Amino acid sequence: MSGQTLRSGWAATACGALLMLAGCAAQGGPAPGTTESAPAAFTLEVEAPAALAPLLAQHLELQRFRTLPDLTPAELDRLIAETPADARQLLATQGFFSPTVTVARLDEAPPRIRLTVDPGPRTTVASVALTLAGTDAADRLDDLRTGWTLTVGAPFTQSAWDAAKQQALRALQARDFPRARIARSLADIDPETRAAHLHLQLDAGPAIRLGEPQVSGDERYEAQQAIRIARLAGLRPGTPYDEAVLQGAQRALVDSGFYDAAFVRLADDGDPAAHPVLLQVREAPRQRLAVGVGASADEGGRLTLEHTHHRVPGLDWRAQSRLRLTRDTHALGTDWTSPLDDASWRYRAGLQWEQLYDQATVNGIQQLRLAREQPGAALDRAVFVQFDRSSETGVSSGSTVTATGLSVGASWTRRAFDDADDPTQGHGLGAELGVGWTLTPEQRPYVRARLRWRGVWPLAGSPDAKQPSSRVVLGVDGGAVWAAPDTRVPAGQRFLAGGDGSVRGYAPRSLGVPLVDGSVEAGRLMLLASAEWQRPIALGGATGPWELALFADAGAVADRWQALNPVLGIGAGVRYRSPVGPLRADLAYGVDARRWRLHVSVGFVF
Structure with a gap:
């Protein structure tokens, strides 16, 4: 047996003759004319190690004929002879090449077949020879060898061998070499030494650089718009091929709202130095209206209306308007954005009106913002001018105090996550700085700054799939407004906290500067911190889309640094990793509030 070779696909079995004899209509199906309730022609007992018995009991060819009604003794004897x-x-x-297999037939009615298996020692990987053909790919060989999954000393199985080959091929195809292929693969098995010598040669093919995008499916919106959106995601002519860039461009096209569906791929043929990229889009309707109703313990009943016009006549801007009515909040807003220009910048104009009701006051917030911005999957930049107005009306007194202000500023956000919708590692940093001037009741200067950061780190897990790696997610968010103590800065420029994305275990906007009537108002200082541990749930030995999470949030809002007294929220939750991002359900306990709250949210936003 020494020197026996095992090639890709060697595990496939040839059961055609037996299937024709039995008249099976499909592999694994019952014989024609039989039903699941038909009496068994024989019974099969498998005596083997627990890890192997289910494999044998389910996939042995003998099992296929167990309910064949007219199975003759001679046919059964032949099947038994072929079973070892x-x-x-x-x-x-499964890597067992020197097993001891015996089959015994016990004369009973119906006959009982006993299969006894001693698998013997398992074959392990003795050597791996990984080579790469292609003049432009030599520097990738070390990366492929580092990422090789079926290492020396590991148990050899056909499934692990197939998975290792495909993983290496996909790693090569994902960046620079989408035309890569397996040129040769061989698993050389020596049963006497129980050693597997693996040989894999990959052909990288030509290195691909992206050429000019070609748009199809555009009718209402000009093709240049799709190209500019894709360019923001990194799809630029002359850049090396990267599958993540194409996926990011596809996601950016759909997220833009202009398209119901988008597909981004390389053309079938093209110059490797400037390979055409196809953008196939299905445009969204010019207008869209969405109506939503719901209820929650924090808000009571909820009604929302959202209207989008993708191309306002005469202006060609997109207008998005939203009405939101709850028990304690009435809000109306509209946001208008211009098409992207050749440098991927656009104008944005937004108007927000909000009325908040509590037992003591009615708070009104109005905001007008004009911005010049460059959005992107990895980097957002903007400069803006903003007008703010806020009012507080006492329910009992009826008196109203207003404040207005005008500010200019800039914002910057950098994202370096491995997945924009549901990251498993990476970090993000965002900053905003503005300088303003109050207009009423007095004219005073102020400065507003905000800094936020989030990091995701995978933790090393067991190689066993039943113990998948977990993750730690840390986040910090801080903001400050500097002004003279008696300067009344509009509420929209100050801070409130609480709720999902802030401090779980507390109602939204419930953390602020406490007032004598028991309510809170927005403060000049805010500091939030969060720590979360996430772990995938393994079902049946395989990691599924569900995850468990444990978390702790802390936060404080005040007007003075000495008054920043953080409150704590702790809890646990579940995550479902859906195509649109994680669906989260968290049960949090507000330590200072001494009550539980359920927080439900969708998606990842930074």
Whole structure:
């Protein structure tokens, strides 16, 4: 047996003759004319290690004929004689090449077949020879060897061998070499030494650089718009091929709202130095209206209306308007954005009106913002001018105090996550700085700054799939307004905290500067911190889309540094990793509030 070779696909079995004999209509199906309730022609007992018995009991060819009604003794004897070879083939897929297999027939009614298996020692990987053809790919060989999953000393199985080959091929295809292929693969098995010598040669093919995008499916919106959106995601002519860039461009097209669907891929043929990229889009309707109703313990009943016009006549800007009515909040807003220019910048104009009701006061916030911005998947930049007005009306007194202000500023956000929708590692940093001047009741200068950061780190897990790696997510968010103590800065420029994305375990906007009537108002200082541990849930030995999470949030809002007294929220939750991002349900306990709250949210936003 020494020197026996095992090639890709060697585990496939040839059961055609047996299937024709039995008249099976499909592989694994019952014989024609039989039903699941038909009496068994024989019974099969498998005596083997627990890890192998289910494999043999489910996939042995003998099992296919168990309910064949007219199985003759001669046919059964022939099937029994072929069973040891069939069992050895199945055991070979798991790395056992020297098993001891015996089959006994016990004369009972119906006959009882006993299969006894001693798999013997398992074959392990003795050597790996990984080579790469292609003049432009030599520097990738070390990365492929580092990422190789079926290492020396590991148990050899056919599934692990196939997975290792595909993982190496996908790693090569994902960046620079999308035309890469497997040129040669061989698993050389020596049953006497129980050693597997693996040989894999990959052909990288030509290195691909992206050429000019070609748009199809555009009708209402000009093709240049799709190209500019894709360019923001990194899809620029002359850049090396990167599958993540194409996926990011596809996601950016859909997230833009202009398209119901988008597909981004390389053209079938093209010059490797400037390979055409196809943007296939299905445009969204010019206008869209969405109506939503709901209820929660914090807000009571909720009604929302959202209207989007993707191309306002005469202006060609997009207008998004939203009305939101709850028990304690009435809000109306509209946001208008211009098309992207050739440098991927655009104008934005937004108007927000909000009325907040509590037991003691009615708070009104109005905001007008004009901005010049450059959005992007990895980097956002903007400069803006903003007008703010806020009012507080006492319910009992009826008196109203107003404040207005005008400010200019800039914002910057950098994202370096491995996945924009549901990251498993990476970090993000955002900053905003503005300088303003109050207009009423007095004219005073002020400065407003905000800094936020979030990091995601994977933790090393067991190689066993039943113990997948977990993650730690840390976040910090801080803001400050500097002004003279008696300067009344508009509420929209100050801070409130609480709720999902802030301090879980507390109602939204419930953390602020406490007032004598028991309510709170927005403060000049805010500091938030969060720590979360996430772990995928393994079901049946495989990691699924569900995750567990444990978290702790802390935060404080005040007008003076000495008054920053953080409150704590702790809890646990579940995550479902959906195509639109994580669906989160968190049960949090507000330590200072001494009550539980349920927080439900969708998606990842930074």
